[in-house]
Amino acid sequence: MSTPPVRRPDARARLRTLTNDITTLILDRGLLPGDPMPTEQELMAELGVGRNSLREAVKVLQALGIVDTRHGFGMFVAKENLNALQESLAFRGQLSLRHHGHEANELVDVRQALETGLIGLAIQSVTKEHLQALEQVVTEMEAHAERDETFVEQDKAFHRILFEPLENQLLTNLLGVFWDVYRTIYDAVDTDTEITQPAKTAQDHRDILDAVRSRDVGTARSLISEHFNGIRALLAKRASE
Known part of the structure; x- marks a missing residue:
């Protein structure tokens, strides 16, 4: 041969x-x-x-x-397209789950740094229309949570709308890439609603929205940072197994 x-x-x-x-x-x-x-x-x-x-x-x-x-x-x-980056990062993140999850944790770090670092600027520019859109998404999350259902699309929409006031298309696309990669890793780790806790996740988003509506940058930044504790716990659990 x-x-x-x-x-x-x-x-x-x-x-x-x-x-x-x-x-x-x-x-x-x-x-x-x-x-x-x-x-x-x-x-x-x-x-x-x-x-x-x-x-x-x-x-x-x-x-x-x-x-x-x-x-x-x-x-x-080619028009602006980060598909290659998304596929590469998603692969690396999932591959790392077979070992110690180091790359997956790094991807979570990057998304956390982007969102916590930019939330202050987003709050400065948020409009009534953005707040209304966020309210609708959170209400949908809460409805799903009452039925003990996950809400992937609403979660993605919330984080997209949250940073729309910055009017930065590259940033929007990049955050979308990291969200999709994050979601791929999250689903690979565990989709059990007893673990993912839809009700708590919905409440987390409600609390973030309240802070944004109040233009409380410090609280919003802290809440967004804490929002990533769940995936970190899941990754730690996966690594220990």
Whole structure:
């Protein structure tokens, strides 16, 4: 049985150089997310490479969320997309659960740092409309909790709306990535409602909303920080097992 050829270091270097050349071309031409890129033939001629090399480089850039290819339409500069980051972090977090959960705990640390660090700015800019939207989400959480049901979508919506006043799309997307990764880890650890405690979780969100409504930054920051104690306890329990 034959083994696949091992990629030589010089081949990897050429691929890295070619991907850099393509991203430099995008920047030099001032292309924006969603803009069409030169055709495959044009890129081959301009960069002096063959079709196979170009396609390999494009696959790498697709995986990184830089280039988007659409069959029958061509290549485009990818719109803002953090899917690759999300998939990588989710994989690392779940993989770590098979060992000591170190990476999973690090991911929780990052999400906690982002939310506690930015809640003050969010409170400064929160509007009546945001508060109304948060109230509706928390009310839905409480209704689910009364039926001893979890409320994944409402939880995600709460944290998204909470930081919408900052009007930072990259931040919104990044927080969404960390929320999805966090949720993946949480579900992998335990989904038993006796452990996840929907009623307590709903109350935690109600308390955070009350602090935001009162523009009490200190209390809001403390409550959000404590909000992560549950997942840390679950990870510690998983590690001990």
